[in-house]
Amino acid sequence: YELTQPPSVSVSPGQTASITCSGDKLGDKYTCWYLQKPGQSPVLVIYEDTKRPSGIPERFSGSISGNTATLTIRGTQAMDAADYYCQAWDSRNVVFGGGTKLTVL
Amino acid sequence: QVQLVQSGAEVKKPGASVNVSCKASGYTFTTYGIGWVRQAPGQGLEYMGWISILNANTNYAQKLQSYALNFQGRVTMTTDTSTTTAYMELRSLRSDDTAVYYCARTANPLVTGFDYWGQGTLVTVSS
Numbered sequence: 001y002e003l004t005q006p007p008s009v010s011v012s013p014g015q016t017a018s019i020t021c022s023g024d025k026l027g028d029k030y031t032c033w034y035l036q037k038p039g040q041s042p043v044l045v046i047y048e049d050t051k052r053p054s055g056i057p058e059r060f061s062g063s064i065s066g067n068t069a070t071l072t073i074r075g076t077q078a079m080d081a082a083d084y085y086c087q088a089w090d091s092r093n094v095v096f097g098g099g100t101k102l103t104v105l
Numbered sequence: 106q107v108q109l110v111q112s113g114a115e116v117k118k119p120g121a122s123v124n125v126s127c128k129a130s131g132y133t134f135t136t137y138g139i140g141w142v143r144q145a146p147g148q149g150l151e152y153m154g155w156i157s158i159l160n161a162n163t164n165y166a167q168k169l170q171s172y173a174l175n176f177q178g179r180v181t182m183t184t185d186t187s188t189t190t191a192y193m194e195l196r197s198l199r200s201d202d203t204a205v206y207y208c209a210r211t212a213n214p215l216v217t218g219f220d221y222w223g224q225g226t227l228v229t230v231s232s
Binding site: 029030032034036041042044047048053083085087089091092093094095096097099 | 140209
């Protein structure tokens, strides 16, 4: 089972960034999203498709449409530059997407 | 506050085993599971498996289960509730097992994901 993410996304500061994650029957599963900055551990930013853990800024949101999940970052800040990974499951096994490098410039 | 503190870096020879520990604090250990995820240098995240603390049920990634000698699984995940510590043993190490190994807390990885992560343990496999 594979989750497909774009390798890279670029966004200007203050604009909206969208990162997609596609997989077979993804709409029937829950998608989580993580960000990871260089040299640091991943951080959960979205779970159950759309829910935000406490402490995660409101500018992070998640959505699902058909077989594509989307992480949206509104008013992107320089500190949001990171690698972003989606995560779902198949046959009760967790699967991660390949990751998307978000560049804020 | 929730904390997961992992053991230090390891250097192992091919064919050896490694045991990584993950000490949990700041929450009721038995009400969550612990998952293990690894990341090879410059690569993405790879799920290894998770263990339910409550009933010790485990779910191991299929990839790791198919690698081993004698068709036995190469990975074993355990916990010690008396010390709130989780352990991950990986056997028959190969050079492509070189990675940072993370433990992470989970209520249910299929639903809520992994909400707190350890700092990572670098395991280097080299002759």
